[in-house]
Amino acid sequence: MPRRHPPRVNQNSRKENQPMLRIIGGEWRSRKLPFPEIEGLRPTPDRVRETLFNWLQNITPGARCLDLFAGSGALGLEALSRGADSVTFIDNAHEATRQLRDNLNLLKSQNGEVITSAALTWLEARQTDTEARYDLVFLDPPFRKDMVPLICELLEKRNLLSDNAVIYIEAESELSLLTVPNNWQESRSKTAGQVTYRLFFRSPEDQTETGSS
Incomplete structure (x- = not known):
């Protein structure tokens, strides 16, 4: 009786069906990178990223960046493509951080640090005055x-x-007011569908107080 072999998985088909994000500008402009299908993972849309990085065109080069709730890494990768000095990516999904590391390797980038952790857990563990x-x-x-x-x-x-x-915040559009520290001033905001995105500029004064923007 002939041996039965398991059906072969079409690797090309699997790759074709994997969701992809596209780098909008900079060194890796138009590069497409895979990201995992995870419930709730929603990369910042292309048009939003294009607007955001137009706002940030004089800020991103040379910046040390933090990408909290990184997910696909769309924002941090875009920043690296546009000349950011470094990006720390934080996400609690192992599948997401594994793909982020793979994508950084694919891009041959040494300037991204990927950490698997819940954002609040990571923030609460930071030691005041000893961190980057x-x-x-x-x-x-x-x-x-x-x-x-x-x-x-x-x-x-x-x-x-x-x-x-400079702090960029994405939130649901029905949330009309964000509570942020008093020394953060909202510079720009825009709504795209169900998302409102805002840019805040920080000043060093009164940094221990909080209030409404």
Whole structure:
């Protein structure tokens, strides 16, 4: 009786069906990179990233960046493509961080650090005044979890921000008011469908107080 062999998996078909993100500009412009299908993982849309990095065109080059809730890494990878000095990617999904490491290897980038951790856990573990300070922070938490105020407070309390840091926040569009530290001033905002994205500029004064933007 002939041996039965398991059916072969079509590797090309698997790759074709995998979701992809596209780098919008910079060194890796138009490069497409895979990301895992995970419930709730929603890369920042191309048009939003294009607008955001137009806002940040004079800030991104040379910046030390933090990409919280990194997911596909779309924001941090875009920043690296456009000349950021480094990006720390934080996400709690092992599948997402594994793919991020693979994508950084594919791009031959040595400037990305990938950490598998919940964002709040990672922030709470930082030691005040002994950590790297970030010039540009991307904050894209799960919607309708009311996580933004605590995360912003921890960024200040752990002294993780440079004096004139810039913070980008994506949130559900029905959330009209964000509670952020008093020394963060909203510079720009825009709504695209169900998402409102905002850019805040930090000043070093009154960094221990919090209030409404």
